[in-house]
Amino acid sequence: MSSQLFIQTVxxxxxASGMLALIAVGLTLAFGVMQMANLAHGHFFMAGAYxxxxxxxxxxxxxxxxxxxxxxxGALLGLIVERGVFRPLQGDVVSGxxxxxxxxxxxxxxxxxxxxxxLSRPIPSPYMRAFxxxxxxxxxxxxxxxxxxxxxxGGLMVFMRRFRLGRALRAVAQDPEAAALxxxxxxxxxxxxxxxxxxxxxxxxxxxxxxxxxxxxxxxxIILPALIVVVVGGMGSIEGVTLAALIFGFVMTFVTTLVDxxxxxxxSVTVMALVLAIRPQGLMGRVVA
Amino acid sequence: xxxxxxxxxxVPIFLIAVLLIAFxxxxxxxAAALTQDERVLLSHLPDQQIGKEYPQGETxxxxxxxxxxxxxxxxxxxxxxxxxxxxxxxNKTGGLLVGGKRYPLKMYTFDDEANASxxxxxxxxxxxxxxxxxxxxxxxxxxxxxxxxxxxxxxxxASLVPTDMNPKRPYVVAGGDVxxxxxxxxALMAKMVLPSEKELGRPLKYALTTQDDIMSRQVGxxxxxxxxxxxxxxxxxxxxxxxxxxxxxxxxxxxxxKPDVISLCEAWxxxxxxxxxxxxxxxxxxxxxxxxxxxxxxxxxxxxEYPAARHAIDSFPxxxxxxxxxxxxxxxxxxxxxxxxxPGAPEDVHRRMTGIDWDHVVWLIPWCIGAQVxxxxxxxxxxxxxxxxxxxxxxxxxxxxxxxxxxxxKEMFGIQNMIEQPVPMNMFDxxxxxxxxxxxxxxxxxxxxxxPVVMKAVKDRGQYYTQRK
Numbered sequence: 062m063s064s065q066l067f068i069q070t071v072x073x074x075x076x077a078s079g080m081l082a083l084i085a086v087g088l089t090l091a092f093g094v095m096q097m098a099n100l101a102h103g104h105f106f107m108a109g110a111y112x113x114x115x116x117x118x119x120x121x122x123x124x125x126x127x128x129x130x131x132x133x134x135g136a137l138l139g140l141i142v143e144r145g146v147f148r149p150l151q152g153d154v155v156s157g158x159x160x161x162x163x164x165x166x167x168x169x170x171x172x173x174x175x176x177x178x179x180l181s182r183p184i185p186s187p188y189m190r191a192f193x194x195x196x197x198x199x200x201x202x203x204x205x206x207x208x209x210x211x212x213x214x215g216g217l218m219v220f221m222r223r224f225r226l227g228r229a230l231r232a233v234a235q236d237p238e239a240a241a242l243x244x245x246x247x248x249x250x251x252x253x254x255x256x257x258x259x260x261x262x263x264x265x266x267x268x269x270x271x272x273x274x275x276x277x278x279x280x281x282x283i284i285l286p287a288l289i290v291v292v293v294g295g296m297g298s299i300e301g302v303t304l305a306a307l308i309f310g311f312v313m314t315f316v317t318t319l320v321d322x323x324x325x326x327x328x329s330v331t332v333m334a335l336v337l338a339i340r341p342q343g344l345m346g347r348v349v350a
Numbered sequence: 351x352x353x354x355x356x357x358x359x360x361v362p363i364f365l366i367a368v369l370l371i372a373f374x375x376x377x378x379x380x381a382a383a384l385t386q387d388e389r390v391l392l393s394h395l396p397d398q399q400i401g402k403e404y405p406q407g408e409t410x411x412x413x414x415x416x417x418x419x420x421x422x423x424x425x426x427x428x429x430x431x432x433x434x435x436x437x438x439x440x441n442k443t444g445g446l447l448v449g450g451k452r453y454p455l456k457m458y459t460f461d462d463e464a465n466a467s468x469x470x471x472x473x474x475x476x477x478x479x480x481x482x483x484x485x486x487x488x489x490x491x492x493x494x495x496x497x498x499x500x501x502x503x504x505x506x507x508a509s510l511v512p513t514d515m516n517p518k519r520p521y522v523v524a525g526g527d528v529x530x531x532x533x534x535x536x537a538l539m540a541k542m543v544l545p546s547e548k549e550l551g552r553p554l555k556y557a558l559t560t561q562d563d564i565m566s567r568q569v570g571x572x573x574x575x576x577x578x579x580x581x582x583x584x585x586x587x588x589x590x591x592x593x594x595x596x597x598x599x600x601x602x603x604x605x606x607x608k609p610d611v612i613s614l615c616e617a618w619x620x621x622x623x624x625x626x627x628x629x630x631x632x633x634x635x636x637x638x639x640x641x642x643x644x645x646x647x648x649x650x651x652x653x654x655e656y657p658a659a660r661h662a663i664d665s666f667p668x669x670x671x672x673x674x675x676x677x678x679x680x681x682x683x684x685x686x687x688x689x690x691x692x693p694g695a696p697e698d699v700h701r702r703m704t705g706i707d708w709d710h711v712v713w714l715i716p717w718c719i720g721a722q723v724x725x726x727x728x729x730x731x732x733x734x735x736x737x738x739x740x741x742x743x744x745x746x747x748x749x750x751x752x753x754x755x756x757x758x759x760k761e762m763f764g765i766q767n768m769i770e771q772p773v774p775m776n777m778f779d780x781x782x783x784x785x786x787x788x789x790x791x792x793x794x795x796x797x798x799x800x801x802p803v804v805m806k807a808v809k810d811r812g813q814y815y816t817q818r819k
Contacts, residue, residue, distance in 0.1 A: 069602045073598040076598065077596050077599075080596075178419040178461075179427040180423055180424055180427060180428075183646070185650040185651075189651070189653060198632045198633055200598070200628070200631045272624075273595055274623070274624065278420060282593065283595075314598070315599075317590070317599035317603065318599040318600075321589065321590065322589075322591045322594050323562055323589065
């Protein structure tokens with residue numbers, strides 16, 4: 062492998078890891094607090110992408126205003142789903158899983174009926190150029206994801222440690238009964254967790270709307286790698302998700318570059334199986350940040 | 351008394367006279383309702399006899415079984431428009447005239463999402479519920495899945511790719527969209543725009559990537575064979591998973607081999623946009639070739655100067671390409687399409703016409719031609735698909751959207767079920783900010799010259815029809 066190829070591949074891997082981390086961090090937070098996997102998380106991402114499509118590509122809003130709206134849409138969807146789906150099914154893991162699976166189809170059909178099925182929605186790139194560093198070239202749009210991922214994840218970790226609401230979220234994640242006895246409103250915390258998770262998914266979807274092909278089935282493509290990263294990182298662990306996103310970002314990128322994309326998928330799944338065989342709880346299987 | 355009798359008879363005589371005049375007038379006025387462009391469209395039919403009355407036959411159903419959603423939808427969904435324009439134009443004359451009867455046509459659709467099991471489900475529904483006799487499709491895995499069922503029911507499956515053809519599939523037809531011939535011509539066209547090996551002091555290098563599906567493996571083998579025949583060294587030949595969302599490492603890997611030509615081969619419409627974006631961002635400076643380019647979408651990601659500099663060779667021309675001429679069949683099709691599906695039109699599809707809008711009707715029309723010719727031997731009855739195919743094979747030439755065609759395919763695919771027609775090749779034109787035809791090539795003589803090399807490459811990759819299960 063030449064040095065130029067190595068540098069380019071590392072740059073691609075960092076960008077891919079940042080994207081994976083930003084997508085997965087909201088999912089792990091929600092799982093940690095509610096002890097339920099939200100399969101509709103990928104569709105919050107899709108909703109964020111369509112928000113940018115509607116506001117930026119169609120209505121002509123500035124790109125960053127559209128992304129801000131995508132964050133708000135994601136948060137709102139999180140609140141609605143918590144109130145309408147998770148709260149009534151609190152404690153019933155299987156029903157929650159099935160309900161969110163059903164939500165996936167509801168969102169997909171809704172978006173398909175509003176904006177059409179079939180061809181992907183073309184969203185112009187606001188920055189049609191590459192960021193060049195040491196001979197490597199990465200799409201500027203992808204590079205932007207990295208600081209957002211770093212700030213978002215870092216901000217979430219600070220929030221969970223230093224702020225009362227964040228500590229309350231951690232308490233609910235660790236022991237809901239004890240937290241309730243301490244006067245923490247469980248329903249309010251789960252709503253907050255889903256709102257934050259939805260906001261992160263909306264942000265990821267909005268930022269990456271010009272990177273992925275935006276179709277109603279986009280959420281389905283996103284949820285599987287996100288789940289893998291969450292499971293391998295340790296469900297509920299933000300540091301674990303970050304580490305897992307780095308591992309998978311690098312594995313997928315390097316194997317694709319050196320061998321091919323099909324082998325990359327096989328290797329990723331093998332890595333996942335190995336990690337879980339050695340540490341079933343995941344790399345950093347703890348609930349709190 | 352005589353006068354009174356005449357007066358009494360006068361009313362019924364007058365009424366009968368009115369009726370005798372009204373029916374032919376109705377038929378004539380029905381034909382007069384056809385626009386000039388519609389008449390041009392129907393000129394491909396050898397025997398439509400517009401304006402003449404014939405008894406009505408039953409409705410003949412045709413199917414559209416292709417990806418109407420998902421990453422492959424770009425090759426399916428737009429094709430509905432071309433088929434519908436043709437069907438509605440034929441129906442405006444009362445129906446397709448076959449064996450002395452006019453048969454209205456009707457299309458039923460099913461979204462198989464390029465998925466084999468869904469395609470089989472769709473085939474069953476179309477045949478068993480709607481009795482379709484002809485199916486427009488994309489092909490690949492769905493072709494494999496549906497072939498046994500459709501063979502049993504003798505329903506024609508018009509794939510986009512002749513690599514789906516096989517002697518054991520007598521009703522799978524293809525060739526309408528000149529794949530893989532256009533893919534093979536990509537190597538020739540690239541060679542023509544590049545400096546020679548002598549000038550460079552080294553062999554020219556060819557890299558190919560596309561998604562890993564049956565169609566792409568087959569078409570890729572033929573294209574690589576042509577590239578080898580043209581003297582290229584093959585430096586990269588890899589397939590990415592159909593679930594790929596990140597194309598950056600793929601392009602990085604290709605560029606590491608320093609190719610003079612990068613082929614995106616059969617990359618699905620969504621994927622080819624993202625691949626083009628990465629080629630631009632990572633600074634690739636060679637020639638790019640592919641089966642089908644969607645410039646309306648691609649130019650939301652890359653500036654037009656970039657594909658212009660890359661030559662951006664593909665096939666699937668636009669029907670509004672000035673190459674065809676203002677009074678051509680293609681120009682008439684374009685006007686009809688814009689009037690119905692264009693901006694502000696009643697069924698506005700919110701996009702420009704693409705090279706796929708005509709891509710499926712390109713076989714539907716010859717099937718109608720074959721039905722008319724075969725129908726002469728079965729007056730009063732719709733001919734079987736065996737008879738239709740036999741009629742087409744007998745014809746030395748029949749009109750197609752891309753020019754005069756004839757049936758071929760025995761040598762390459764073991765069965766004469768492919769339409770062989772002129773192959774239009776495009777390059778990206780900066781002024782038009784779209785593809786434009788630069789050549790209209792005749793495949794058979796060229797293939798004859800390179801056949802041994804191509805066949806070896808195809809067989810080495812296990813993609814010859816005798817090697818496929």
